Amino acid sequence: MGLKGKAMRTGLMATALVTVMAAQASAEELRIGFITTLSTPAGYIGEDIRDAFMLAIGEDGKLGDTPVVLEVEDDGLKPANAKQSADRLVQSGVKLFTGVNFSNVLAAVQPTVMKSGGFYVSVNPGPSVFAGEKCNPNYFVASYQNDAFHEAAGLAANKLGYKKVVILAPNYQAGRDALNGFKRTYEGEVVEEIYTKLNQTDFSVELARIRSAAPDAIYQFHPGGAGINFAKQYDNAGLKDSVPMLVPAFSLDAQMVKATGDAADGVYASALWTTEFDNDASRDFVKRFEEAYGRTPTMYAEQAYDTANLIASALDAVGGNIDDADAFRAALAKADFEPIRDKYTFGPNQHPIQNYYLTRFEKNADGEIVQTVVERIAENHQDAYAGDCKMD
Known part of the structure; x- marks a missing residue:
């Protein structure tokens, strides 16, 4: 079966497929625990993460020169499910983990992996709780620290001249990090700070509050289906033209844009990368992903591909031997890719x-x-928690 045939399987089918592959793995193959969200309306995010990681592995089944097998588990966006998967994989001998795409799920997985002495390399979430005092030598984030994306958005709001804004996010770790990050760099007035429910579908009450506050703009963070609903309802309410919307890129990823249609037109976003990046590596990745899976890659896919290649570079440096924890840790820290x-x-x-x-x-x-690039707004930006991290 080719790469496309494997990777296009979704949800529990994908989990079963890769688990069977893992059971047949040879002793020379490195097992990687890959816990992600493949079901629920947010499942497309996990699919992009998984598929991009598999694209990096390729037909030869290797990351760099190391043969690997992904042991994929669908967490169903439930922290308890994810912890059970992590416990089971740790007990079976897995020492390297990645794949989680939500901060509340990562909060249930990371401590289990760290306690076991294993490694976790995050493809997406970077919750503040693990970025400062609770940092860990075996925990790496290959994407971003949650607040940093929103700190960049605060700088963008300043650049765009917004003097007073309403800010909104779901009431969970990443949502709170989002609004704290935005406020850390934004120089204007926050006239309303609104927390919504995770996976909320109806935003009529929040839209009425925005209209009443009459801000210069809004900043909102809602990933997945909630973000689609928010953007469409905001446009249908006639607010988009009078009150501009600023978002982090994951509130309007490539799949969400297709679902929202013209509601996305004209929206500003902070970003690390877009499909319109003008470099050969990016163009090649977009082309290969579209050829393999028949869809445009999201930023989640880009991050997963970069994460896979980061891991590959570290594996090559240690000859695939992650039992030499000090050497593998040092190789990851170099980010030599x-x-x-x-x-x-x-x-x-x-x-x-x-x-x-x-x-x-x-x-x-x-x-x-x-998603076109307007200008760079932050260069060599470091998150606000780094100074609180004291590695053991």
């Missing part, structure tokens, strides 16, 4: 120091809404 996004380094808390961009969703020559 060429990412699709701008080159980055790791800070003292093993979160990326990297560039962020102001982007805008607008129609290209073919009438498709794409």
Whole structure:
């Protein structure tokens, strides 16, 4: 079965497929625990993460020179499920983990992996709780620290001249990190700070509050289905043209844009990367992903691909032997690979120091809404928690 045939299987089918493959793995193959969300309306995010990681592995089943097998588990967006998967995989001997795409789920997985002496490399969430005092030598975040994306958005709001804003996010760890990060760099007035329910579908009450507050703009963080619903309802309420919307890129990823249609046109976003990045590595990745899976990669896919190649670089440095924990840890910390996004380094808390961009969703020559790069708004940006991290 080719890469596309394998990777296009979703949900429990994918979990079963890769688990069977793992059971047949040879002793030379490194097992990687890959816990992610494949079911629920947010499942497309986990699919993009899994598929991009598999694209990096390729037909030869290797990360760099190391044969690997992914042991994929669908957490169903439930922390308890994820912890059970982590416990089971740790007990079976798995020492390297990745794949989680929500902060509340990672909070249930990371302590289990750390307690076992294993390694966790995050493809997406970077919750503040593990970025400062609770940092760990075996925990790396290859994407971003949660607040940092929103700190960049605060800088973008300043650049765009917004003097007073309403800010909104779901009431969970990543949502609270989002609004705290935005407020950390935003120089204007926050006239309303609104917390919604995770996976909320109806935002009529919140839209009425926005209209009443009459801000210059709003900043909202709602990933997945909630973000689609928010953008469409905001547009249908006639607010988009009078009160501009600023978001982090994961509140309007490539799949969400297709679902929202013209509601995304004209929206600004902070971003690390878009499909419109003007470099050969990015163009090659977008082309290969579209050929393999028949869809446009999201930023989640880009991060997963970079994460896989980071791990590959570290595995090559230690000859695939992660039992030499000190050597593997040092190899990961070097980040000695060429990412699709701008080159980055790791800070003292093993979160990326990297560039962020102001982007805008607008129609290209073919009438498709794409995320264009406006300008760089933060260079070599380090998160606010790095100074609190003291590695043992």
